[in-house]
Amino acid sequence: MEVITWLLESSLAGILVRGLAYGTPLLWGSLGEIYAERAGVVNLGVEGMMILGAFSGFATAHVTGNPVAGLCAAGLIGALAALLHAFFSITLRANQYVSGLALSMFGLGLSGLLGRGWEGIPLERPLPEVTILAPLGFALAVVLWVVLYHTRWGIILRTTGEAPAAADALGINVILVRYVAVVFGGLLAGIAGGFLSVAYRPSWTEGMTSGIGWIVVALAIFASWDPLKAIWTSLLFGVLFHLSFRLQTWIPAEPLQMMPFAFTIIVLTATARRSGRVRQAAPEALGLPYVRGER
Amino acid sequence: MRQLGPLRFEHDPESSLTRTMFVSALAIAAAFLVAGLIFWAYGVDPLRAYRVILVDTLADPRALPEIFVPAIPLLLAGIGLLLAFRAQFYNIGAEGQLLAGTIAATWIAVFTSTPGPLMLPMMFITGFLAGALWGLLPSLLKLRLNVNEVITTLMMNYIALYAVSWLVTGPWKGPSVRGFAYTDTFPDSAWLPYLPGTRIHWPTLLLGIALAILVAFLLNRTRFGFEIRVQGHSPEAARYAGINPLRTTLLVMLISGGFAGLAGVGEVAGIHHKLLDPSQVSLGYGYVAIIAAWLARGNPLAVIVTAVFFGLIYSSGDVMQVSLQMPARVTDVFNGLILFFLIGSERLLHYRVRWMPAATNQTVPATLPEEQAASGRERWKS
Numbered sequence: 001m002e003v004i005t006w007l008l009e010s011s012l013a014g015i016l017v018r019g020l021a022y023g024t025p026l027l028w029g030s031l032g033e034i035y036a037e038r039a040g041v042v043n044l045g046v047e048g049m050m051i052l053g054a055f056s057g058f059a060t061a062h063v064t065g066n067p068v069a070g071l072c073a074a075g076l077i078g079a080l081a082a083l084l085h086a087f088f089s090i091t092l093r094a095n096q097y098v099s100g101l102a103l104s105m106f107g108l109g110l111s112g113l114l115g116r117g118w119e120g121i122p123l124e125r126p127l128p129e130v131t132i133l134a135p136l137g138f139a140l141a142v143v144l145w146v147v148l149y150h151t152r153w154g155i156i157l158r159t160t161g162e163a164p165a166a167a168d169a170l171g172i173n174v175i176l177v178r179y180v181a182v183v184f185g186g187l188l189a190g191i192a193g194g195f196l197s198v199a200y201r202p203s204w205t206e207g208m209t210s211g212i213g214w215i216v217v218a219l220a221i222f223a224s225w226d227p228l229k230a231i232w233t234s235l236l237f238g239v240l241f242h243l244s245f246r247l248q249t250w251i252p253a254e255p256l257q258m259m260p261f262a263f264t265i266i267v268l269t270a271t272a273r274r275s276g277r278v279r280q281a282a283p284e285a286l287g288l289p290y291v292r293g294e295r
Numbered sequence: 296m297r298q299l300g301p302l303r304f305e306h307d308p309e310s311s312l313t314r315t316m317f318v319s320a321l322a323i324a325a326a327f328l329v330a331g332l333i334f335w336a337y338g339v340d341p342l343r344a345y346r347v348i349l350v351d352t353l354a355d356p357r358a359l360p361e362i363f364v365p366a367i368p369l370l371l372a373g374i375g376l377l378l379a380f381r382a383q384f385y386n387i388g389a390e391g392q393l394l395a396g397t398i399a400a401t402w403i404a405v406f407t408s409t410p411g412p413l414m415l416p417m418m419f420i421t422g423f424l425a426g427a428l429w430g431l432l433p434s435l436l437k438l439r440l441n442v443n444e445v446i447t448t449l450m451m452n453y454i455a456l457y458a459v460s461w462l463v464t465g466p467w468k469g470p471s472v473r474g475f476a477y478t479d480t481f482p483d484s485a486w487l488p489y490l491p492g493t494r495i496h497w498p499t500l501l502l503g504i505a506l507a508i509l510v511a512f513l514l515n516r517t518r519f520g521f522e523i524r525v526q527g528h529s530p531e532a533a534r535y536a537g538i539n540p541l542r543t544t545l546l547v548m549l550i551s552g553g554f555a556g557l558a559g560v561g562e563v564a565g566i567h568h569k570l571l572d573p574s575q576v577s578l579g580y581g582y583v584a585i586i587a588a589w590l591a592r593g594n595p596l597a598v599i600v601t602a603v604f605f606g607l608i609y610s611s612g613d614v615m616q617v618s619l620q621m622p623a624r625v626t627d628v629f630n631g632l633i634l635f636f637l638i639g640s641e642r643l644l645h646y647r648v649r650w651m652p653a654a655t656n657q658t659v660p661a662t663l664p665e666e667q668a669a670s671g672r673e674r675w676k677s
Contacts, residue, residue, distance in 0.1 A: 092641075094641060095638055097387075098638050101582075101634065103635075105627050105631035106627070106628060106632060106635065109630070110333065112627065113624050116622045214453075254457040254464065258453070258454050258457040258461075272436075272442045273440060
């Protein structure tokens with residue numbers, strides 16, 4: 001019953017703010033994934049891009065003493081990692097799922113290898129948790145929504161993901177658009193990872209993304225590939241993650257840590273049940289490599 | 296057809312065994328080369344790293360059998376995954392299915408009074424069932440509601456991971472182990488025998504080899520195998536032929552999950568003899584088995600070879616930790632790179648490469664009409 005008193009005592013606003021702190025990397029990551037998938041490329045490498053971003057962000061922030069430089073480095077490394085996925089899945093037309101998986105493995109491995117000497121060092125000047133990247137993330141979501149639905153670029157991006165052959169016939173460079181979208185997605189995933197190590201938990205721990213990169217991929221589906229919807233879906237999962245930490249006073253940690261992952265399956269099932277609306281929302285050519293001359 | 300310097304690439308959709316092996320070897324060599332560059336950047340002489348890998352694992356008679364220790368779970372889980380991939384079901388959940396198998400086997404060994412001779416068979420049977428059950432939910436969601444199986448199987452991995460770590464720190468924590476997060480040690484009847492002088496639990500190894508042969512037979516010689524192959528090739532054709540995708544996929548996933556579950560039983564009954572922290576029970580075997588299955592290019596018997604190869608990668612990671620003080624994650628660097636190069640080289644499988652300098656081309660005009668005929672056929676095919 002203590003749980004209930006705690007829930008009543010801690011204001012809703014308080015829980016929301018904490019949820020926002022955890023929801024921020026989810027938001028940045030899922031915005032990036034939404035754009036990549038809108039161009040027709042699934043990137044399962046989010047976990048790898050985030051962890052590489054987290055490490056490079058921390059290392060840069062620690063060496064330069066400037067957390068913003070850390071975030072920039074994180075974004076840059078995330079974009080570079082995404083370029084790897086783009087090359088394999090777009091140019092070499094390798095299976096997108098497997099290529100993303102390879103990127104996640106590689107990212108976890110490389111960050112663990114390079115980051116060994118950096119564990120346990122606290123960051124002297126961390127970034128505040130919710131005051132910078134959270135509002136920026138909201139603004140970004142709105143901008144990305146406007147770009148996606150109300151600009152020429154948005155039409156180009158969506159056409160590339162829905163009907164690449166038609167886009168090609170219209171003179172759109174399908175390969176280029178896909179590259180740009182995937183690399184942009186990596187940039188955001190890298191920043192999301194950098195947020196973890198520079199603001200949320202200002203330190204470096206090997207494997208510190210602990211599976212949220214996979215949840216980001218699910219959130220893109222849950223948000224029906226809509227940047228505005230990504231705001232509340234990330235916030236919802238942010239609150240869930242926060243609760244899974246806070247309730248540990250009363251409930252064993254492990255069943256609680258399981259919760260966001262189980263909830264992901266539940267929301268994906270629930271979204272799928274809504275009479276195929278999701279199937280309509282999914283980019284038609286998602287997951288398919290584009291070869292000119294094939295239908 | 297493409298000319299690249301003196302090399303000519305001719306389209307040939309059917310890949311021969313030699314070419315498959317050559318391309319795979321090339322991909323692995325490229326992965327090792329890039330890994331060497333990374334080691335060099337890390338401050339370890341790559342040549343020394345390669346020597347450590349070769350000498351300390353392959354040339355050391357005591358270290359050599361250790362290769363087979365991780366190869367056993369990789370083999371079992373890998374065959375199951377291969378079957379799922381052949382049916383176009385992206386099961387990324389072998390890790391969770393393996394852990395589900397360890398939970399079931401531990402329950403039989405520690406909490407039931409199964410008589411001695413029945414103990415190990417019961418553990419394998421319940422382990423199979425638990426793994427199959429763990430794979431059932433994602434496959435039902437996929438078939439009924441078209442929920443992406445990649446994500447659901449991944450989520451099931453994390454759920455299994457936290458389930459095991461909850462069991463060993465909470466309800467199943469052994470009364471006799473004090474501060475540690477283990478269950479009690481299994482009774483003697485639940486221990487798998489070793490090959491003398493090694494940690495190779497041979498019954499599981501034999502089981503893996505037998506199942507590889509069984510799956511090869513199933514795929515190539517039975518009606519069910521035919522249905523899997525048709526569905527994997529073209530789901531539409533399968534529907535036209537009256538193949539029930541629900542039945543095929545469900546059966547494939549039960550087998551796939553079940554085999555991963557068997558791998559889990561082998562780990563607790565063969566190596567640890569208790570349930571402990573999930574990161575110690577499975578060193579990412581469920582994920583690496585994906586690469587082993589992918590490297591086998593659809594051939595179940597080839598998993599026997601690829602599993603041993605990734606066993607070597609695990610051993611290399613171990614010796615590099617000891618001799619070069621590198622962190623355990625070094626195996627993930629290898630695995631990620633190998634997977635990248637494997638899928639990146641896949642298109643090479645469909646080309647025959649010939650040594651044909653441009654000069655000889657021009658002096659032999661007789662090849663010209665033949666060439667045109669060939670390119671005509673090629674256009675027809677695509």
